[in-house]
Amino acid sequence: MTDTETFRQEARSWLEENCPPSQRTPREGETPPAWGTPEFTAEARQWHERCADKGWTCPTWPKEYGGGGLSNQEDRILRQEVGRIGSMIPGGSFGTHMLGPVLLEYANEDQKRRFLPDIVHGRTIWAQGYSEPGAGSDLASLQTRAERKGDEYVINGSKIWTTGANNADWMFCLVRTDPDAPKHEGISFILFDLKSPGVTISPIELISGASEFCQVFFEDVRARADNLVGEKNRGWDIAKRLLQHERSMISGMGVGGGAARSGGAKKRVAKQHRGLADMAVAYVDVEDGRIVDDALRDAITQNEMDTICLTLTMKRAGEEAKAARGPGHTASMFKWYATELNKRRQEILVSALGTQALGWEGDAFAPHELQQTRSWLRSKGNSIEGGTSEVQMNVIAKRVLGLPD
Template structure:
């Protein structure tokens, strides 16, 4: 890999860095933070995405004809790094930008591109993902939500679960079963569903962290125009694999790596000031060993992502490398947050306004959130199967 940047790439980085410094609220990350209320935070993130769009920083890697900047893969990587480095808010419409938009760009008709892409890139329409079901999560091909063709439309019935941001979304892309008699991978189709359609109901799920990012979504005789199918009928599995390749890819991991490193640096600073017996918490040998391991693993996350970017630059298609990246970072991050709580010792359970809490409970919240890392975007068991079969050539 060549770690050097061209003058044009360096200029791109500095232009973005200066724009972020001007666009983010004064005191951001020090005296100014996201709203604590979940609904207010969601709207704050949505307004931030629209601000990115107004500044020309939305969907930068999309073709210019669809509102993007036609950015290169290297520029896309720089964008992910700089957004994370500035601790910019995460997007509410991340599923629209990273998954729905890229899938429509790759497989949608020209009419679908003209209808949906402008409102995705501007975040005028927020999207959610209708893949997982109560009995079809890791085994995604087992989805049972039915879509029956009736003339110029489909009738959809069934249930989806873990539908992130469904309560704020105007559209959902869903994997549905259109041929119950076909082998499970071959009887699926990829539909774009208007969330305001009669027959759709949403139930937020309260998570262990106290948030309700996830939802249950129910479809009861929901009418979906036939023109809203992406690809051909019963070709949905192939379309969905494109979606998942972007969901698990290096763009996401690069940004995550920097955010994890920022929290790791905060942990190191916290443990340097906390007393433990006659010394500092960070001076305990077992703690130092665990922290060193996390420092190494977070750096390996970055290198794994850059290695995969290099393959793409050399013309390779997106493939099982994405599973390797996702499997690695999810476990490395869980270990890092386990180390954080172990190192905090008796103060680990303290959060909020407690005077003895570390960083107002930052590490506790991250520890709770990390429990989902090895489940969402494909469980670790599924990622290992993909790596074993498609990268190592092991038998099924």
């Protein structure tokens, strides 16, 4: 038996033994439940802990930082085997998908040892402190200041649209450390505890009544100077690298992407297609197994073909990116395409379901119809977070196509 076959056998038996039955049937498009949420049941916790102890929540990270130390090929096999039993790698978070990879690339040894194992085990929940009231698409205009005082930085300013800050422990944050330098050159990337004195977290209530976002205020917040990652004033490079990982993650959340990253690619995409057509046919006229409305049938077929093309392209690019140690500017292409495709998919579903997809609450709507309304609305945010579609097109024009500014 070759080494990879041995690894497959070992992974298969370990998964059979350790993955609880309740963790083998995730719903389509669902990300594994996060710590502290009601979905994070005792078995979800057990599954998470077992994988984390083996380093398999972050399979390719080096073992000395808590990762699995797997090669890219072993990682692929592991994901295939996880997909085979209908499960998912648990513990996906801003830490595992965004911060961890940039710490591996830019942090010093002490920082890696202090922060990475807690990400692997889900012990620290991270929030992203990038956007400010006056700095969204033009992120480099950010004004939150950090001044060095002794062996600390003192931070003043505010961040907005900070997803989950009210449930997070720590923040990775972009701060201005040289107000006189050109705007991209005076920014640093720093980490600090959100329980520090001077941090105020105000959830922003949405029209739905939920509070997914927060505005976070800093008044003389003190962060250890040795929590500044990379060189002082060179944080913009780290910020951009993290955005590539974020964009890659977001394209993975939408149509086809989760499938592209996981071993159960074909199965998941097939399920997703069935989902689109199945859901539609329950609400529209069908004759001889065909949706009667030509325009709707066409839209569904086109969406399915686009999804397959995207999935295959992402899979190929994902393999190339792993060989090249992570995503590059092409992450903007996928982020733009996957989120716009997902919006079209949601529009198709709303037009098929008609007024049943426009409910907010009440007995007149089935739970999946109410969920559809929310998924349709949520898909709009998908093409804004991590940089809007227009911003992705600017990156593609400049960095992928090489067009002049």
